[in-house]
Amino acid sequence: MKRAFEKPAMALLSRCVSYALLRYRSPLMLAALLATGSFARAQETFPVNGIADPREGCFAFTHATIVKDAQTTVQNATLVIRDGKIVDAGTGVVVPKDAVVLDCKGKYIYPSLVDIYSSYGLSDAKRSGSAWNAAPQFLSNTKGAYGWNQAIRSEVNAVDLFAADDGKARPLREAGFGTVLSQQPDGIARGTATLVTLANSKENKVILRERAAAVYSFDKGTSTQNYPSSLMGSIALLRQTYLDAQWYKSQPAKEGVNLSLQAWNANQQLPQVFEAADKWDVLRADKIGDEFGVQYIIKASGNEYQRIAEMAATKAAFILPLNFPGAIDMEDPGDARFVSLAEMKHWEMAPAEPAAFEKANIPFCLTAVDLKDVKQFMANVRKAITYGLSEQKALEALTKTPATLLKAYDKVGSLEAGKLANFLITSGPLFSEKTILYQNWVQGNRYVIKADGWNDIRGIYTVTLTPGNSYSVEVRGTPSAPLLSVLQKDTLPGRIDVNDKLVSMSLPLAKNSKNSIRLSGIIGDNGWTGTGADTSGNLIRWNAVFVKTAPEKADSVKPTEVAALGPLLYPFNGYGWEKLPKQEDLLIKNATVWTSEKDGKLENTDVLIRNGKIAQIGKSLSAGNARVIDGTGKHLSAGIIDEHSHIAISRGVNESSQSVTSEVRIADVLNPDDVNIYRQLSGGVTASHLLHGSANAIGGQSQLIKLRWGQNAEDLKVANWDPFIKFALGENVKQSNWGERNTVRFPQTRMGVEQIYTDAFTRARDYERQGAGKRRDLELDALVEILHQKRFITCHSYVQSEINMLMHVADSFHFRVNTFTHILEGYKVADKMKAHGAGAGTFADWWAYKMEVQDAIPYNAAIMNGVGVVTAINSDDAEMARRLNQEAAKTIKYGGLSEEEALKLVTINPARLLHVDNRMGSIKVGKDADVVLWSDNPLSIYAKAEKTIVDGIVEFDRDNDLQLRKRIATERNRLTQQLLAEKKKGTPTQKAGFVADEMYHCEDLQGGHQTAIGD
């Protein structure tokens, strides 16, 4: 009720202002008043304070070039509007008698633009309370009958929070927008967005659709709750919420009322919009959509052009931001060293993103949302056009496409009868640089963006002075900033100032003359006329008559040569491929072949690779069509398999918020761009088991990948693989080294760790016994898989007591612990491990980094191996993984393994631990052609991987690597020169500097990064 009185009060105020204006006649304020010409039509229910002033707001815009939509342009056409809606548009339109007619000769009329991704009218969500060092928060802080997780905010409706704000609307209107989809960008499920116009009217009138879309992201936003703490946790939460919401439809008594799930279900009817933070996020979101039969409209980040084929395959419509990266200041070569080629290339290529989408036939909208200043919007659309986007597509992406996606094309997005009177009047084609946006009409309300130049006065005039002569005068420049010159033998530059209908001019009459004739007057509909002073100061009269228009040069945005851009690289990294390599048939001749099989080491032996498999091993094999690689004096081994790795993972390796997080999956967060894939190929690694971290007793599901450099996340994965999961024991799990505030999460002792497992598997067993209609629980599903030996454990472990414990728990639930990793006291319980059937993946010689490794010994691997435990040496470290062969060789020194046995610790043994020994891990006919050609004995510190072959593809080649270094240098120089030129042109630049690559160890809780120099 309170609000109802605000409006009349405002009206009263504005009347006072107009009264003041009349008295002071400030032209500036008058213009401001005009700029928001209000044809307010009162609402029925609202009382009027004063005299009712009902108006229909009927206008006719005649003689215009009307661009009804991106396909349809009508010349010399008329647009009629009434009551905020379009009555008709086109030629042969009857102008109603009560219409106010505006002659739009020479002008263009476009539908106002639609921004499908905005937070106009909504305040930022605030992060409540909770200091950085607060105790862990396990449940949502949101008060009310909502769900358990604070980042699931399905119940939030932007329409309830929406407050029209003309201060924020104005710059959007000035950029050409008339309608926006507005949301509060906070949380993983962000609730609904509302479709509103940018009219300066009461909320009641501007809301076009209360709930127009549901919005999602992977970002927990202001949630203070610990879960999720990682990207994979966000994904798991989304997935579980889909399931929970489905289950909630049955109105389970146990759950009671859950308004979040209720709203989630209601929101499913709406268009579903997902905000992705990078190109891989797009694919992650799309995959979740596929799992639950949802096709998201995806808000992109700006680097999707790097994987356009994958983007097309999502079949999604996209929302593309236009915040192209700024130029980098490369002036200081010391600082420039820390700018990666990838960053420079992104600067170069990002403006081509919309063009790439158009070329790939992917539907897309454009949004201004990520721009620091919305004023930059049109300039950036133009930039996208110069990089190949068609003007037609640009218009469609800002009108019909967003309107259609929001099922609002019946209201906005084109100029057709019945739609809202949302349109732009411009001086020329919308995207041309010189075009002036004069007016933006929203719901029949006129908003003057630029008054000057509405009357295009440019042309040749005859100015006649009385008394005096006639002069030929040319008015050039732009309609809003005209320039004047007197046309005589010489063209004499004068001066002209136009203020709406008022004009003043100075006409020089001779070259270099200081004296001019000064004129002032009005621009009347029937010619210009007024008074003036001649060079002697005598009062004169004058008039000017239009003779003809001066010819103007054609003005449009021209695409630059797209060929001028450097090549795309796969992955988008200095060492990426320009073209992905193909599988080859290869014959490696005359090498020392370390088979990691019973055959042992074979001298002077050939290995034939065909169709990605090892086809033949023997002497003097015939090459056939295979490319021959001379292996004389070299050594061939199976590719190294790293059983414990954390490379190629995005945004968190630990979902550290709860003690059991078996629902999270590394498979969801692969990062194929990680340069460590390439670096490790250079060390002979061909497959890596990517593990969740060790922050909790039951961590996340792991993923085995092959190091297929340049492939996308899905293609990195090893297909048909027995799934694994990470468990952890000891200090990390009980948070021993996390500081004093972390003494709340259960467990804090090794006793509690055992209870966590017993409880989890008991719950899983009970869950399994539940009948139909049970709530599907992804956390327990994974544990049920373990109980049935369909998912396998690799468990971070140190001391003997805990190793013993987990085997007991497993025995009591009748499953087997597949692998203990780290397992630095494995040597103390090797016999028990063997009896249980557990394998070991350990470090060669780490110790003394914490209390629980005080008894770690470098002989550990040798003892376990000697007892008969399947033992591997692994890395847990991106640097060490590049030389796992050397780490394996340490077992020769510590424990006296033979060289062949030592090599098995990083080839066939990890393959056995991962259940892929039937196809990987050794050189045997029929197995995958994952092999490494070494310059020397692979156990020697002096050995270098010369070629690393994965599935018969040469993924790393030391000679090719030298070429890549040259290419990096050339490309860096090319782009550095361009960036320097950019700075010279005066383009604002950002500082050059270091951006850390993401990098993890299993103890990293949040942001892992490179430690070399960044600390």
Added chain:
Amino acid sequence: MKKNIILLGLAMGCHMAYAQETISPAGPQDKPVYLTNATIHVGNGAVINNGTIAFAKGKITAVGANVPAAGSDATVMDMKGQHVYPGIIAPESKLGLVEFESVRATIDAREVGEINPSVRSIIAYNADSKVINTLRSNGILLAQVTPEGGIVSGVSSVVQLDAWNWEDAAYKTDNALHFFMPGLLPQGGGRGAGAAGAAGDRLKAAMDQIETVRTFFREAKAYQQEAKHSATNLKFESMRALFNKEQKLFIHCNLVKEMLIAIDFAKEFKADVTIVGGADAWLIADILKQNNVPVVLTQPHSLPVMQDDDVDQPYKTAALLQKAGVLFCLSNEGFWQQRNLGFEAGTASAYGLSREEALTAVTLNAAKILGIDKTTGSLEMGKDANIAVSTGDMLDMKSSVITKAFIQGREINLDNKQKQLYEKYEKKYGLK
């Protein structure tokens, strides 16, 4: 003998770790020792095949292919097929200052405060650290023990790794003062867009800190000029050795701009400056050479600084410094990790150093940089008999097995806690 100790330990029901406590430092060399028929890697680049090295009273008395036969009082050890090396020197270590990295009570490496030139690492060196023996058994016989808190962290000392206590261990006391330069890494990624911004502030803060140190040095130097002070400043007093060139200045930094500042420091204070870290030293190898600034190079087993860098850049940086004539030695992070120092040299050799240059990079060069080359670092007459013997190439893990080691002529016990645990469990499983 060792076996007996272990059995005794078992009989007494002791935890095996106690056996480590009976590994005693060796007594002074009482008889001349001759290692004969060995491949002797001198450490200065020379290799003597089938040679003999003789030492008495802790000093090398002869080395070569034609050393006169030993007298009857000498112990002669036939080293046929074995390699004899100078002991490896760890030039930058927390050894003896830290026992378990995550357990605060066991950490004595970082003192409070930003400028602490009077803090001395030797005081806290724990000669009984369990880690020490695991280094010796890999041929590492000396280490510079370095404090690392704050900006000027204190003074290091070089220790020999067979000692009863820190006084006994001290090989060169207070050899260098350590300055950990605040990082000058510019932050990118749109951070600090525009002229000022957070990135600018961070660099400014770093430069301010460096200036604070510079000012401190100037004041300390001025303080030395006047003999009498009403109030004694221990921090300034402790700088005397540095300005007298009795002590070196080790500046820890990695990036070009940081190293240029370090060189500038060397000039202003006429200090004997060494750069520790030097990840990007290969970019200014010529400048380092011109200014005679040596480098304790960060370990080759590191990741490249930048994603565009050559994938083997850290492996080959040593070779680039060698080629430019820069005096450098190799380091290895931490303390327990340093048993791998020889293998870091092995990698540097795989990527450009000759085998003997790689050995020099962890022996003689380290001795020069630490200021102890008059007495150690190579197997030359008159130097201390700091010697490691390996059955194979000591720089390659697949062949490095240290069979004997001598510190100042004393044959040291190569047993360690880890070997003892190994033996304990070999026995349990009947593996031997």
